[in-house]
Amino acid sequence: MTGCGAKKEDAAGGNAVKIKFATDAAYAPMEYMDKDKITGFDIDFLDAVMKEAGLSYDVTNTGWDTMLTSVQAGKEYQAGISSVSITDERKQTYDYSIPYFESTNMILVKEGSPVKSADDLKDKKVAVQISTTADTLMTKIMGGDNQSLKRMDNNTLAIMELENNGVDAVVADIAIIREYVKNNPDKKLVAIADSKNFESEYYGILLPKGSELKQKLDPAIKKVIEGGAYATIYKKWFGQEPDVKKLLEQK
Incomplete structure (x- = not known):
């Protein structure tokens, strides 16, 4: 779009x-x-x-x-x-x-995921939108050269990557993740808050x-x-x- x-x-x-x-x-x-x-x-x-x-x-x-x-x-x-x-x-x-x-960032995963916080993402595949605060946060947690951190052009592509099993989680703004979960109950996705790693923005x-x-x-x-x-x-x-x-x- x-x-x-x-x-x-x-x-x-x-x-x-x-x-x-x-x-x-x-x-x-x-x-x-x-x-x-x-x-x-x-x-x-x-x-x-x-x-x-x-x-x-x-x-x-x-x-x-x-x-x-x-x-x-x-x-x-x-x-x-x-x-x-x-x-x-x-x-x-x-x-x-x-x-x-x-705002704050949140984690989006599929139901049944073992991920409970950002600390659990260190050895997982994660999608973020490039040049966002989610990108900055996950770069600090996972490392800048980590090939498991996928930087997408937008959050829509990041969420599609999760749905297609290309990643284990998406990190994005709270409003975006909550809206997507609310509007797509059939996708069986779970939004996770993490106030320890993700402060208010x-x-x-x-x-x-x-x-x-x-x-x-x-x-x-x-x-x-x-x-x-x-x-x-x-x-x-x-x-x-x-x-x-x-x-x-x-x-």
């Missing part, structure tokens, strides 16, 4: 310049393709933020690697939104908005270094979170209340 070029446009503003966002729409329920339309939590959240900021924008499904490289350049796309975890390593290359979502909107857009987005994000719109969107996609207080405490 990478490169479908689907767009969502905001009618707010009337500004002559549209802010162009890149995304990897393969992360249901965060961002994914519904026929020819990009939808998901991130997309609804972005719409609320851009309306609050009074900015016109569009979103294009570019795929993960293209999003990272193009946002870094800051020419074709001025920002990226795609469940991008804020990390110290990425901060060396990008700026971020303030955090807008708390926070997503931010990805920006080029020195982007002036941050000064416009941050106040709008804060208002969306504090004003109740965030909770409404969160409940729509996850069926529960977000911990807004904890989220606002993050820097």
Whole structure:
């Protein structure tokens, strides 16, 4: 589905310049393709933020690697939104908005698997999406040159590899794994949390270094979170209340 070029446009503003966002729409329920339309939590959240900021924008499904490289350049796309975890390593290359979502990684295995935590994955075959925090975490646990760590172009391919018995487990964001397990009960897959090895992460909107857009987005994000719109969107996609207080405490 990478490169479908689907767009969502905001009618707010009337500004002559549209802010162009890149995304990897393969992360249901965060961002994914519904026929020819990009939808998901991130997309609804972005719409609320851009309306609050009074900015016109569009979103294009570019795929993960293209999003990272193009946002870094800051020419074709001025920002990226795609469940991008804020990390110290990425901060060396990008700026971020303030955090807008708390996440963590989870392990996905088949029913009956002996795997109970990330420590059990050291001698197993594991699939992750390349250049994600799951990739970073499992590289530390398994070793960078470990041939049993399979780095896939997206999480859909990683999960397919598990279903086809090519790997013993997948490691990916909690929202993606929970959504897949919920929507595919016939697959007999199990989601495993591991708070010891996988700490909370926070997503931010990805920006080029020195982007002036941050000064416009941050106040709008804060208002969306504090004003109740965030909770409404969160409940729509996850069926529960977000911990807004904890989220606002993050820097």
